[in-house]
Amino acid sequence: MNDTHFDQGRTLSRRAAFGLAAGAAGLALGARPAFAAEKIRIALATKTWWPSVIAEVAAKEGLFTRAGVDAELTVYRSGGEAFEALAAGATDMITGLVPQMATGRRRGVNTKIVALAADANTGWKLLVRTNSPIRSMADVAGKKVGITAAGSLSDFMALWSRTNYKIDFTSVPLGGGGLVPNLLSGNVDAAIVYSPLSFQMLQRGQAREIEDFAKTIPPHLAVGWATTDAIIDGRKDLLRASLRALYGAVAHMRSNRDAAIATIAEVNGIPAAVAAQEYEETFLKLSTDGRFTLDQTRVALDLARIGGFQNLASAEEIVTMEFTPVSLAA
Secondary structure, three states, X not given: OOOOEEOOOOOOOOOOOOOOOHHHHHOOOOOOOOOOOEEEXXXXXXXXXXXXXXXXXXXXXXXXXXXXXXXXXEEOOOHHHHHHHHHHOOOOEEEEOXXXXXXXXXXXXXXXXXXXXXXXXXXXXXXXXXXXXXXXXXXXXXXXXXXXXXXXXXXXXXXXHHHHHOOOOEEEEOOHHHHHHHHHHOOOOEEEEOOOHHHHHHHHOOEEEEEEHHHHOOOXXXXXXXXXXXXXXXXXXXXXXXXXHHHHHHHHHHHOHHXXXXXXXXXHOOOHHHHHHHHHHOHHHOOOOOOOOHHXXXXXXXXXXXXXXXXXXXXXXXXXXXXXXXXXOO
């Protein structure tokens, strides 16, 4: 686990300059709720992935504060580590995956997805070096493929690829920060890379795209904000307020394109052109109200089974729609 913690009001990068547009920032958040500010610990799978930017904007623009929430943001090395932290009681909320919720519940880890974040794996690609002899998924057979960690979204895509293409390869856990350097150095033959890193490598000519998972995997409950049954049952107001701040940040970014692109570039340390692609292909496709269906959850479960996951809890056991659609009104 990365031991860097970020208190409410401080940015993840400590550098981002996000211009405040008063109307959008307030965005019907209204006055602070009657209850006193409560702390919620939010685990972020890795710094250079869109949930970290969303959480940073919510903190920097005061959306957590306006919602009466004291948010503690912690960056982990992968989604698998973030889920482990949730299971261990070390954090309160993560961006979770259906396979995590479904396998975890069968093992006594009582967590649920409470709101849809994204219905596609936008920006997630299987990349190889530009001079690689690999030209198709069939060529990946027998190779070493970099992923962030076991139990992560990249691990799911690796499992899905094995089954979907009937090939076998070795998954190598590298952490979010290890994907690009290990691919470029040749320590792995390919890597499953998330945006904006995938966009940056392609724009720089450092890599070639073999697979675009946003296109090959059907729409489903791809990523959702998740928490524990204890918080769902006992801290409903805090959960609603936290979601209000997070989706308020999504709305804020959609309403302030230039400032949003500047923040994406600053937080991730990427050129404006890469940040613009990330904004268009990822941020504009995020859910604006968290609404989802059981059918979307069932599709995600079917995809998990294709990926080799077994003994999964049912859709009804791993989600709740009590908190959606997320209202931006206080």
